[in-house]
Amino acid sequence: MLFLFSPAAIATEKTLDDRVNEIAYLLMCPVCQGQSVAESNSNLANDMRQIVRKQLEEGKTNQEVLDYFVKRYGDSILASPPKKGINWLLWVMPGVAVVLGAVGIALFLHKSRRPENDVEFIPAAPGEESESEYLKKVDEELKKYE
Secondary structure: OHHHHOHHHHHHOOOHHHHHHHHHHHEEOOOOOOOEOOOOOOHHHHHHHHHHHHHHHOOOOHHHHHHHHHHHHOHHHEOOOOOOHHHHHHHHHHHHHHHHHHHHHHHHHHHHOOOOOOOOOOOOOOOOOOHHHHHHHHHHHHHHOO
């Protein structure tokens, strides 16, 4: 019981302003591009912050306030899309892309590496002699003049 009135308990308790800002950062401003309600200075964002404050004063939870705005504006009002429906792809695809990229690089490096004793034979084009055949003929010609 004494813990409830201790300075540590009072310091960890969030003020109403903190809760309003916390929720405002989770909501995107409908009229501003890429700004949360907390960052925006538009009239609509100011009105939305006042609605958040009023609902918190009425005793609603953070989730209830967020649900109010989602019901009114849809899922696009949320700063991070919910992990349901087709939106789960937005959460999963970056991880899948990183894994597939790493596997692709590993396969490329594995296939491009050759053993040192594995020399690839490239046949000479038709009408051309290979370098070793040419050297043999040069050696034969030199032996004739010795």
